[in-house]
Amino acid sequence: MNRKSFLTTLSVGWVAFAAATGGFFTVLIRFLFPNVLFEPPQSFKIGFPEDFEPGKVDLRFKKQYNVWIVRDDEKIIALSTVCTHLGCTPNWQETERKFKCPCHGSGFRSSGINFEGPAPRPLERFKIGLANDGQIIVDKTKMFKYEKGEWNRSESFLKV
CATH class of the missing domain: 1.20.5 (Single alpha-helices involved in coiled-coils or other helix-helix interfaces)
Incomplete structure (x- = not known):
């Protein structure tokens, strides 16, 4: 070689x-x-009760946490953004004051109650409460279903 x-x-x-x-x-x-795969925490703080205006649906947590925060005169609730028909994400329509699912037309009131379209049941609520520092804390590991009577539980809403 x-x-x-x-x-x-x-x-x-x-x-x-x-x-x-x-x-x-x-x-x-x-x-x-x-x-x-990054997944956001299942329990998170969203601010103080006075940060949420009565009669409004807060959309800030929809993208990151899949949660809408809804406040009326008496309570604050955390609603799931998942349609109960086929799992699509409804959109809040401020002028009509309802959540409208773009997939098959299901409609939900701001309370989460279904009133039109094929959705078989209302949206689910998440556990909501106050943390030690006075901020609202949402816990997505605990869900409440209307048809099981779970919306009456004190953990499914925050009295204001």
């Missing part, structure tokens, strides 16, 4: 070794640092 063919063989060998080692380390790094 002459010098030229030896160096060519050596170069090809080193390139193959580097490619194999690089591939191994790429796989190793992907294994050690996987893509992690």
Whole structure:
């Protein structure tokens, strides 16, 4: 074997070794640092009761937490943004004062009660209460269903 063919063989060998080692380390790094799906916390603070105006639906938490905050004269509730028909996300229509699902036309009052379209039941509520610092805290791990009579539970609304 002459010098030229030896160096060519050596170069090809080193390139193959580097490619194999690089591939191994790429796989190793992907294994050690996987893509992690970020999920927002299930329990979160949304502010003080006086931050929410009576008769209004607060849309600030829809995108990040999938929650609408609704306040009337007596209470504050946290409604799920998931339509009970097929799981689409209704939109709040301020002029008509209702949630309207774009998928199949279900309509919900600001209280979450269904009144039109194919949705079989009202929207679900999340647990809501006051934290030690006086802020409202929403806990999405606990849901309340109207048809089971759970909306009467004190954890499903916050008296103001």
